Amino acid sequence: MEARILIIEDDPVSQKLHQKVIEAAGHQVAMAEDGLQGLMLAKEQDFDLVISDVMMPNMNGYETCQRLRENPKTAQIPILLLTALNNLESKIKGFEAGADDYLSKPYEPDELVARVNVLLRRKTAPVEPRRTLEKTGKVVGVFSLRGGAGVTSIAANLATGLAQLWNKETALVDLALTAGQAALMLNLPLRNTWADLAHMDTGEIDQEVLSQTLRSHPSGVHILSAPRRVEESELIDAAKVSRVLEILQTSYDYIVLDLPHNFAETTLAGLDVAEEILVVLAPELASVRSTAMALEVFETLNYSLDSTHLILNWVFERQGLSKADIEAGLNYAIDTTIPFSSDKFVRAINFGSPPVLEAPESPLGVIFEDLAFQVSKDDHKKQRPEPPTDAWKRLAKRMRKRR
Ligand SMILES: Nc1ncnc2c1ncn2[C@@H]1O[C@H](COP(=O)(O)OP(=O)(O)OP(=O)(O)O)[C@@H](O)[C@H]1O
Ligand SMILES: [Mg+2]
Incomplete structure (x- = not known):
């Protein structure tokens, strides 16, 4: 993209040098010899960016x-300060004066061009929409305080089910940051992960950055995977998680969270924005106990129990507690029961094909499709998608039969 760039510089040699670099990068240059002249030019003409020297006569x-x-007319123009002063104090002074970036001389031409392009991109990237874009995406969290209950399996199948049902943008976010395996379940390589965001400032994360970080699966699910290394996961804090979820809500219809088995700050950042929470438990005492604890915490945090649903998952084959006993013990109704079905789940792990995609008409496929419908947005539920998806047709047929 060609931009109009104002360079403010008093030294003739530096003028030539900057001009050459900027023009070689495909931009147009206007030159001012000091701050005063620069201000006048900026008032009269439109510029996309200002590059200014620091030490100059007059101003x-x-x-x-x-x-x-x-000046309101020039208040939003990105400014890059370019100077021989190379100490922290003068940098801070520059930022305080309103500069967006700072580069010390002598510089590498490539670095100047790179910084200029970043500033220009930031300018064209919708700054305002960031605040005004509607957060219409529905966040659904899948959670259990105890490991191995099937959270990741259910989250992956739910996200896939939603994508298949509505043919809408669906994100699967792995918040089990230290050892998340959601990508594994969809057989996706860990090329882009949360780690890409670990070293960025929270404020730098925008839609564009995220669209480059989420990996897409043929089912229509876009996944934000856990980092490969623990050190990277430690760089992700609750503010970053909130920011990411906020942006995803502006561009995805559904955001499914694969949550870890704890109440860490980053977990709470996810739970806080979830409109619906599926709490997964296995039919054994320890799992029931941790579910009771989780429900208590939810109550303390004022999460609506109406949008908290229990999913009983038979991760083992027999001799589990009965549904009735669990419901009595928890004083809470179980919404969905997932039968033991080792071959399908194991296949999902090894081949990256969730049952809901591979065998949608199998008992397990049906359960996940139904579950996906259950947590769907009300306005989606009311209308037939156009064109109707295969998943929706299957679902409609089942509903007619059940009536
Ligand atoms: N209904 C089921 N029938 C048989 N096996 C299941 C079922 N649900 C899950 N599993 C298996 O149980 C194991 C744990 O599942 P999963 O990884 O989804 O749980 P998790 O709660 O995410 O565990 P983690 O503590 O590792 O995060 C996996 O091997 C999975 O294939
Ligand atoms: Mg998991």
Whole structure:
């Protein structure tokens, strides 16, 4: 993209140098010899970016920055300060004056071009929509306080079911940051993961960054995978998780969370925005106990129990507690029961094909399709998708039969 760039620089040699680099990068240059002249030009013409020296006669770079920021016409133009002063103090002074970036001389031409392009991209990237874009995506969390209950399996199948049902943008977010395996279940390589976001400032994360970080699966699910290394997961805090979920809600219809077995800050950041929470438990005492604890915590946090659903998952074959006993013990109704079905689940792990995709008409496929419908948005449930998806047709047929 060709941009109009104003360079403010008093030294003739530097002028030539900057101009050559910027023009070689495909941009147009206007030159001002000091801050005062720069301000006048910026008032008269439209620029996409200002590059300014700091030490100049008449008006220095800091003052120029400040004045540009004060005038509504120029307040939003990205400013890059370019200077021989290379110490922290002058950098801070520059940022305080309103500069967006700072590069010390001598610089590598490539670095200048890279920084210019980043600033230009930030300018064209919708800054305002970030605040005004509607957060219409529905977040559904899948959770258990105890490991091995089937959270990841259910989250992966649920996300796939939603994508198949509505043919809408669906994200699966692995929040089991230290050892998440959601990508594994969909057989996706860990090329892009949360780690890509670990070293970014939270404020730098936007739709574009996320669209490059989520990997897509043929089912229509886009997954944000857990990092490969623990050190990377430690760099992800609750603010970052909230930010990511907020942005995903503006671009995806459904966001399914594969949550870890704890109440860490990052887990709570996910639970806080979940409109619906599926609590998974296995038919054994320890699992029932941890479910009771989880429900208690939910109550303390004021999560609506109406949107908290229990999923009983038979991860082992026999001799489990009965549904009735569990419901009595918890004083809470179980919404869905998933039968033991080792071959299908094992296949899902080894081949990356969730039952809901591979065998949608199998008992397990039906359960996940129904579950996906159950947590769908109300306005989706009311209408036939156009064109109707195969999953929706199957579901409609089942509903007619059940009536
Ligand atoms: N209904 C089921 N029938 C048989 N096996 C199941 C069932 N549900 C899950 N499993 C198996 O149980 C194991 C644990 O499942 P999963 O990884 O989904 O659970 P999790 O709660 O995410 O566990 P983790 O603690 O590893 O995060 C997997 O090997 C999975 O294939
Ligand atoms: Mg898991």
